[in-house]
Amino acid sequence: MKKLTFCILLATMSWFATTNAYAKKNSGPTPEEKGLAQINQANAEAFVRFLAADELKGREAGTEEGRIAGNYIASLLQQWGVSPVFDSYFQPFEAYRVERQKKGKLQVHPDSIQLIKQGVHQKYHMRNVLAKIDGKNKDEIVIIGAHYDHIGYDPMLDGDQIYNGADDNASGVSAVLQIVRSFLATGKQPERTVIFAFWDGEEKGLLGSKYFAQTFPQIKQVKGYLNFDMIGRNNDESRPWHVVYFFTKGTPAFGEWLKEDIEHYNLNLQPDYRAWDNPVGGSDNETFAKLGIPIMWYHTDWHPDYHLPGDEADKINWDKLVEITKTSFLGLWKMANISCLLYTSDAADDRISVDL
Helix, strand or coil, X not given: CHHHHHXXXXXXXXXXXXXXXXHHHHCCCCHHHHHHXXXXXXXXXXXXXXXXXXXXXXXXXXXXXXXXXXXXXHHHHHHHCCEECCCCCEEEEEEEEECCCCCCCCECCHHHHHHHCCCCXXXXXXXXXXXXXXXXXXXXXXXXXXXXXXXXXXXXXXXXXXXXXXXXXXHHHHHHHHXXXXXXXXXXXXXXEEEEEEECCHHHCCHHHHHHHHHCCCHHHEEEEEEXXXXXXXXXXXXXXXXXXXXXXXXXXXXXXXXXXXXXXXXXCEEEEEEECCCCCCCCXXXXXXXXXXXXXXXXXXXXXXXXXXXXXXXXXHHHHHHHHHHHHHHHHHHHHCCEEEEXXXXXXXXXXXXX
């Protein structure tokens, strides 16, 4: 146990020592500082206001407006020169369920699809949007993700009929997009490959992340996953800096990094740290947690406009969204570069050291 504790302390201390040494030697901004400088409110507003505009009618998965949202994200990735994970930025997939008079959830697993197709059924066409920055070690991968779909619109509603989904989850998409630009701005290749994922079909059952996990040939090489879902609102207006930070209990470094980064970079956040044995439930983090992949997950808690037309861009706490994006960039940067972490095996209570 002493050896393992030393491993995590050494990794964290070495990280900050290296960062300070870089600054002194180069008398200029560190890669992390270069990345942080790219994150700002103007970009956050541009991304959120486009995705949550009435014209996109709530970005329901499988609709034309959902495809427009995906096209928008892919066009930004292409403009910035980030490589697609596959031949294009899109990972298309189909989801099936029985016809609407029967109870049944949409499915993406081939065994379930085969059964559903034996009768009258529905078929949805969806697309994940995926990009990457290759690491020095291409055999190790970390992923940051947010779902870009929402629940569409209801023409029978009296009044506002559009579920804009500014917080859920245009806010999370904006953070991933800003972090793409931050990684590029560091001028440094990460040790591990970083995949930037924008999931489709989350609102219909985590469909995009499930399809990715069951078809991605290198899924066993994924060493960590950072998830955003609803990071732009206040659950309690008297606590404007409140954020819930879930992380895998067996990877205590994830909690320590956030505490150290908030202090080191003087960031305005008041996290509710929630170490979770296995962070399943709630969002796309479930897909990866079930595979034993260590998780970070930011969430600003529920609010009265959850899954209602009132979830609009004008209600976003832009300052908090920017601060969460900054801390997340720093956490992902460490996840992509630090070599020694600690996690708890599902099969035993003792902790074991692993090279990520």
